[in-house]
Amino acid sequence: VLKFRPPPKKTFEKVIDDIAQSTRKHLRDGHDRVSNNKMIVRYYKRYAKEQKDPVLINKAHNVQNCFKYITSDTYEMQKVKNVTKCTLCHDYKFCANCLKMIQDARINKYMPMLRDKQKYLYHMTITNPNCSEEMLKRDVAKMSECFTHLIEILSCKTKIKDVDFKQYNFLGCIRSLEVTYKSNPKHSECYHPHYHCAICFDLDDESVIDNKHIKNVYSRDKKNPDKITLFSDFEVLIQKLWYLIWHGISVTKKNIESQKLGYSCKVDRFKNKDAVEIFKYMTKVTDEKDRMMKYEHFKALYTALYRKKQIQAYKCFYKPADGDVSKNDIKAVADEVYQQILDYLNEIERPKQQVDLISDLLEDARQYKIISRRKLLKRHLKVLE
Numbered sequence: 001v002l003k004f005r006p007p008p009k010k011t012f013e014k015v016i017d018d019i020a021q022s023t024r025k026h027l028r029d030g031h032d033r034v035s036n037n038k039m040i041v042r043y044y045k046r047y048a049k050e051q052k053d054p055v056l057i058n059k060a061h062n063v064q065n066c067f068k069y070i071t072s073d074t075y076e077m078q079k080v081k082n083v084t085k086c087t088l089c090h091d092y093k094f095c096a097n098c099l100k101m102i103q104d105a106r107i108n109k110y111m112p113m114l115r116d117k118q119k120y121l122y123h124m125t126i127t128n129p130n131c132s133e134e135m136l137k138r139d140v141a142k143m144s145e146c147f148t149h150l151i152e153i154l155s156c157k158t159k160i161k162d163v164d165f166k167q168y169n170f171l172g173c174i175r176s177l178e179v180t181y182k183s184n185p186k187h188s189e190c191y192h193p194h195y196h197c198a199i200c201f202d203l204d205d206e207s208v209i210d211n212k213h214i215k216n217v218y219s220r221d222k223k224n225p226d227k228i229t230l231f232s233d234f235e236v237l238i239q240k241l242w243y244l245i246w247h248g249i250s251v252t253k254k255n256i257e258s259q260k261l262g263y264s265c266k267v268d269r270f271k272n273k274d275a276v277e278i279f280k281y282m283t284k285v286t287d288e289k290d291r292m293m294k295y296e297h298f299k300a301l302y303t304a305l306y307r308k309k310q311i312q313a314y315k316c317f318y319k320p321a322d323g324d325v326s327k328n329d330i331k332a333v334a335d336e337v338y339q340q341i342l343d344y345l346n347e348i349e350r351p352k353q354q355v356d357l358i359s360d361l362l363e364d365a366r367q368y369k370i371i372s373r374r375k376l377l378k379r380h381l382k383v384l385e
């Protein structure tokens, strides 16, 4: 149990200085990120005009105002501004700023769980054939249904006669959707939806995944023609399973055996850098060759990803929000410290509420110490890491 004793006044000044520093960085970074949103705002406006859809008009407006107005309590004499609110658009698909915030939140939530399961952890990528703009929405929706089916088989909820899935001891999984695309939006194979998964198996015999000895058409990579990737029996099994499920062919021992080739899937030991793949964006504002997203891409992705969840957790990774006791303890302590800082400031003067443009507030940062509750909490959470 964490105990809190009121610190001496000097400590308050030190804490205020510390949070002011990280708050300033947070504001500056956010400001930089939203300045990259201009193209997305233009696309939303154009799409809104075409569709005459009030939802899209709102979206354009929200993305345009993301991280633009900051409300703070200003302590004029002490030259401190306490940020209480900022406008956010909550567009986690296209807004660079909100995307970063949700990534941070996800890493905070899932990293301790991944570390805890490191011993059993693999990185699995599941790929479908590329698709056209017209098929993207259907394919993304279908992938999610098929994945549920795959999980049911792996967790032995759906049993396959004479095929032993128990031996893999599936513990749980976090799956993350990503859609990349080619520069020509009219290309019949323009879009490449795929899943990155952090997946856990408690194997008696780890060689079922580690022993890679099978060569097939997926062994060669166009981008890297000299490299040959070999697959394990388990990977080939997943490749075939995904093919059968995708085409609605019943998963039986006979169908698995007679299926010559599946879809491209890989399962490898989880490396630290794989976490980035899992928690990054659902789609990028640049194509496979780093050229900016075209308006046609934007429309197709907006439609296909509308109300789609990027991250889905299963079994050992499935935890209801705010279930972490030690984090909640820290939160309570941070709240308490924050209240004491405010009491300390309030003792000298009453603050005045003010709404600033972020650009003005950043100018103010030369004269004022800008603080926020969020940054204090971060400072406390660091103790945990």
Ligand SMILES: [Zn+2]
Pocket: 063, 066, 067, 088, 089, 090, 091, 095, 096, 097, 098, 099
């Ligand atoms: Zn935003």
